[in-house]
Structure formats: structure tokens, C-alpha cells
Amino acid sequence: MDTGTHILMGVALGSIATLDPTVAYDPYLSHAVLIGTLAGSQAPDIDTILKLRNNAKYIRNHRGITHSLPAVWLWPLLITGIIVFFYPYVSIFHLWLWTFIAVAVHVFVDIFNAYGTQALRPFTKKWIALGVINTFDPVIFALHLTGIGLLFLGVHPGYAFLAIYAIIVVYYIIRFRQKAQIKQAVHEKIxxxxxxxxxxxxxxxxxxxxxxxxxxxxxxxxxxxxxxxxxxxxKRPLPDDPIIEAAKKDENVAAFLSFSPVYRWELHEYNDHYEVRFTDLRYRSKGYYPFVAAVQLDRDFNIVSSYTGWIFSEGKLRKKLNLMANG
Missing domain, CATH: 2.60.40 (Immunoglobulin-like)
Incomplete structure (x- = not known):
């Protein structure tokens, strides 16, 4: 999910935590748990900082190790340890429990969009992407805002968001049924x-x-x-070709191939260089496929320039490749 929805989920889980009697009767613990659920709902996305390095590092690692099974256990321990420093007399177990729930929910909901996560690491690096919920889903976002609105009307926070989440569960079921109907229609057509x-x-x-x-x-x-x-x-499988093999060693291309499950490739030969391009077929927008990886190689198969990421025009891709070559 997007950052805004994850923040709202932190508020929602902190509200539901008030149904826990230990939390409800201890205002300091209640505050600590809310901080824990907010932090836990954001912690797995700390790998977004990899964008500051380059797109290849981000694509290869985003929603990877930070969303893995060990991370689901380690994030709550780290967050709880920090919060307890400021709230030393609260129940550590209950603080850890609700922080753990927040982290687990974050990772869990991320598997439902098309991007997915590597949530089963270290057992497998396979991307789990169920493709039933958009990264930003306006219905889910609006339901969370409705829950916050109910709090201002004086509704009990725990029961308010418990009802909201019951509605969200029904919404997920509806989306899965839509997906099943789509798959049936595709099989009938193709x-x-x-x-x-x-x-x-x-x-x-x-x-x-x-x-x-x-x-x-x-x-x-x-x-x-x-x-x-x-x-x-x-469909054209990648050939056993020295140009392709050299292109696959490029960091940007390797990151793209590790992430994209369905793509087409092109090889172009020019007077002084080759260009290999890989195009992800999942994200067609207005007749254009914006998620690509491209690499230029000289006649000796040395990499001259490369790029991977979101590009919405051929001109911008050419500019990126030229900047890399000149850099």
C-alpha cells in the first residue's frame, strides 16, 4: 500500500488495541502502543531510502529483506526497545504484541497488489503479488478516513475500526471474486x-x-x-548471444530481470554501438509501457550506459541514456 494508507492503518490498529484491557486501562501504555503501531506500520518501507542511491538498488531490494519473515519479528523488537526507553514502566509484552501486529499487517497487505513482496524470504526470493488491490486503493483509504471521522463523533475507537476492518475484509472478498471472473473470461477469449x-x-x-x-x-x-x-x-526467449549475455551483467538490467515476471526484449544495432531494451508488460499507460531497462554497449560489448525505471516518453529515455554515457 501507499505511505498514507499505511499511516492510517497504524492509527486504526492503535485504536483497535484499546479493546485490549491491559492497554485500555493504562494511558501510558495506550500512548506507547499508538506510537508502536504507527512506527510498525511504516518500518518495512525504510528501504525506500535506496532511491537515493539508484533505481537498480531500489528495484532489486524494495519490499525484499525488510518485508521478510525475519524482519517481521525483528522490527517489533527494535521498535519496542526504543519506545520502552521513553516509557519504561509499560507492559513490554503488550507493546511488542501490537507493534508486531502492525508490522505483520503492513507486510500482509502489500502482497495483494501487483508489485508484491518477497515475504517468504529467506526460504524463497519469489515475489508474491496477488494483484487484487491497487497500491493506492481509494475505497480502503476512504474507509480509514471514515473510521477517524467516527472517533471525532465520540464512537469507541476500538469498535469503530473493528467495524471498518470487517467491511474491508468483505471488500477484499469482492475483489478476489472479480479477479476470478476476469481469469475465467480471459481463458474463454484466449x-x-x-x-x-x-x-x-x-x-x-x-x-x-x-x-x-x-x-x-x-x-x-x-x-x-x-x-x-x-x-x-x-514470445521470444532470450537467445544465447554475447550481446545479450553482456547486457544481463549490467546492474540496471539485472535488477529489472530479477523483478519483472513478464517482459519483451529488443536488440538494436547501430554504427558504433548496440542497444538492448527490456519492457515490462504489466504497466501499459496510454499506449506506452513506462517501466523499462535499457543498456547500450560498444562494439566490444562494454557497457556504455544503462537505465532502469519509469520513463513516460522515448525522448526522456534517450536523455537518461545520454546522461549516463556522458557521466
Missing amino acids: PNVERIITVPTFRFREWHLAITAKDYFYVGRVKNGRVHILDQFK
Whole structure:
């Protein structure tokens, strides 16, 4: 989820914690728990700081180790240890428990969007992305704001957000049913389907699709329950080619390939260099595919420049590659 929703979830879990009698009857513990749930709801996203280094580090590591199984246990211990320094007489167990719940909920809800997490590390580095909730879901965000509004009306915070979360659970069930209907419609429309990646949008009745079939990749859109195929690409496995092998060693390309489950590739030869481009097929926007990795190599297969990330025009990509080459 987005940062704003995670913050609201911290408030929500801190409110639900007031249903815990130990928390309810100790105002200092109640304050400490609210701080813990707010911190716990944000801690796994500390890897966002990797953007300051480069896109490759961010793409390869965001929602990786900080969202792993060990991290779910370590974050609450770290946060609790810091808070107890300022609240030395509160129940450490209850503070840890609610902080743990906040961290676990953060990681759990992140697996429901198309980006996903590596939540099962260290057992596997596979990305878990269920593709039923947008990274920013206006319904979920609005329900949390409604819960906060109820607090100002004097409703008990625990019961207010318990009711809100019951509604959110129903909302998730509805989204899963929508996804199942979409997958059924795709199988009826396209033969030999091997994989369907659903990418929810801001709009409740619109989804993006990246479909892998036996011989083709299909990119589509779902609107009001109807599947529309927008693009079709012939599947081409990466060849055993020295240019491709050299490109795969580039940091930006390696990061892209470690993250993208469905992409197409292109190799272009120019007078003095080669260019290899990889395009993620999940994020089509207004006829353009903005999530790419591109690398330029000289005639001896040395990397001259490369880039990975979100680019919304060919001109901007050319500029990025030129800047890297000149840098």
C-alpha cells in the first residue's frame, strides 16, 4: 500500500488495541502502543531510502529483506526497545504484541497488489503479488478516513475500526471474486493461457492485464467486466548471444530481470554501438509501457550506459541514456 494508507492503518490498529484491557486501562501504555503501531506500520518501507542511491538498488531490494519473515519479528523488537526507553514502566509484552501486529499487517497487505513482496524470504526470493488491490486503493483509504471521522463523533475507537476492518475484509472478498471472473473470461477469449497477471487500477471496474500464452504475450484491459486485448507480442526467449549475455551483467538490467515476471526484449544495432531494451508488460499507460531497462554497449560489448525505471516518453529515455554515457 501507499505511505498514507499505511499511516492510517497504524492509527486504526492503535485504536483497535484499546479493546485490549491491559492497554485500555493504562494511558501510558495506550500512548506507547499508538506510537508502536504507527512506527510498525511504516518500518518495512525504510528501504525506500535506496532511491537515493539508484533505481537498480531500489528495484532489486524494495519490499525484499525488510518485508521478510525475519524482519517481521525483528522490527517489533527494535521498535519496542526504543519506545520502552521513553516509557519504561509499560507492559513490554503488550507493546511488542501490537507493534508486531502492525508490522505483520503492513507486510500482509502489500502482497495483494501487483508489485508484491518477497515475504517468504529467506526460504524463497519469489515475489508474491496477488494483484487484487491497487497500491493506492481509494475505497480502503476512504474507509480509514471514515473510521477517524467516527472517533471525532465520540464512537469507541476500538469498535469503530473493528467495524471498518470487517467491511474491508468483505471488500477484499469482492475483489478476489472479480479477479476470478476476469481469469475465467480471459481463458474463454484466449487459447493456451499459461499465466494471467492482474493489475488493479484506481477505478473499481477497470483492471490492466498481462497474459502469457503458449506462443504470445497479450496486454489487455478489463472494463465493466469485459476483456479488451490491446497488444499482442510474439514470445521470444532470450537467445544465447554475447550481446545479450553482456547486457544481463549490467546492474540496471539485472535488477529489472530479477523483478519483472513478464517482459519483451529488443536488440538494436547501430554504427558504433548496440542497444538492448527490456519492457515490462504489466504497466501499459496510454499506449506506452513506462517501466523499462535499457543498456547500450560498444562494439566490444562494454557497457556504455544503462537505465532502469519509469520513463513516460522515448525522448526522456534517450536523455537518461545520454546522461549516463556522458557521466
